[in-house]
Amino acid sequence: MTRNITIGITGFILIIIVLIAQPFTFENIDAGNVGIRINLYGSDKGVDNITLVTGRVWYNAWTTKIIEFPTYTQSVDYDSFVITTKDAAEFKVDPKLNYHINPEKVPQIYRQYRRPLGEIQQGFMKNTIYDAYRIVANSFTSDSVMSNREVFEDRVQNVLTKTLGRDGFVYDQLTSAITPPPSLRQMIDEKNTSIQARLKAENMAKQAEAEAKVIIARAEGQAKATLIKARAEAEANQLRQKTLTPLLIQQEWVAKWNGVLPTTNAGGGASLMLGIK
Structure with missing residues (x-):
């Protein structure tokens, strides 16, 4: 009876040792990773030309090793x-x-x-x-x-x-x-400051030039308008002078006469409308 118990205990212990020491295990290859199988012994020792897909992979841990590489960024x-x-x-x-x-x-x-x-x-x-x-x-x-x-x-x-x-x-x-380097940074800052100052000066010059052009344009416009007006008045005067004949002047005088003869130093009223028939 005692012998049977001893044999049973020994056998159980051996089973436990075998289960613990057995080389077969597995590796879970997660999504976004790939694994490679490496043979540790044999004529084809090294890396097999096999890329393991994601999932559970069984292998002999005594003769094989699994290396996992991430393929995500x-x-x-x-x-x-x-x-x-x-x-x-x-x-x-x-x-x-x-x-x-x-x-x-x-x-x-x-x-x-x-x-x-x-x-x-x-x-x-x-x-x-x-x-x-x-x-x-x-x-x-x-x-x-x-x-x-x-x-x-x-x-x-x-x-x-x-x-x-x-x-x-x-x-x-x-x-x-x-x-x-600090020295170059200082040079860059100074250069940028100089460029900004030059651009500001150029913009101010352009603005002044534009304002001057506006003033000149206005003056030229006013001068042309004055000249045109003067020319129009001169032409009108010339036209008036050409059309003022003696007969027209007498007619204008008659139209405006109030019936009273003008008084002269010669005395008495005398008619100045000589030659009017």
């Missing part, structure tokens, strides 16, 4: 660093990268780097971003960086798109916080 805020332009000016850059992984290239990424994604971001990707900024900065002067900011950033993005995309990292967006 990742946002990485890198530490600021210094770049040098062609004329030896130093700018501080504080980049923030948004990217995602091409699911089909996850096995290739692990084969090449053999690191978790976090380490890849702070290793290969960080160096790639820093190099892109430094390479592009060498082709710009300090003034051109500030005056052609969009062109500068577009070139950096083109380098990153090409370099990261080749290894399976899909570039989405890059935010750059570019800070010029």
Whole structure:
């Protein structure tokens, strides 16, 4: 009886040990992630050409390892660093990268780097971003960086798109916080102040010129109006002089005569209307 109990207890313990020590387990690949199966032993040791879809995956933990990579957008805020332009000016850059992984290239990424994604971001990707900024900065002067900011950033993005995309990292967006050196910032502020003062002076000059043109136009208009009026009066006078004949003058005099003869120094009333029949 005692022997049977001992055998039973031993068997139970062995079953528990087997259940605990058995190598088969599973991994849940969440949505927005892909997993890769890595063989730890055998002739095909390494990364299988299999990309596991989302869901529960069973595998032998003694001979196989599952690595999970997120394929949704990742946002990485890198530490600021210094770049040098062609004329030896130093700018501080504080980049923030948004990217995602091409699911089909996850096995290739692990084969090449053999690191978790976090380490890849702070290793290969960080160096790639820093190099892109430094390479592009060498082709710009300090003034051109500030005056052609969009062109500068577009070139950096083109380098990153090409370099990261080749290894399976899909570039989405890059935010750059570019800070010029204090001396250059002061020069830029002074230049902007000078430009604003010049534009203000030009606007005032244009306004004064426009007001002067209005005054001149009004004066010319008044002068033309006066001249036209004078010409009209002169022409009217000339016309009157041409039409005032002696007969017309006598007729006008008769029409206005009140019947009283004018008195002259010769005495008496005398008719001045001589020759009127």
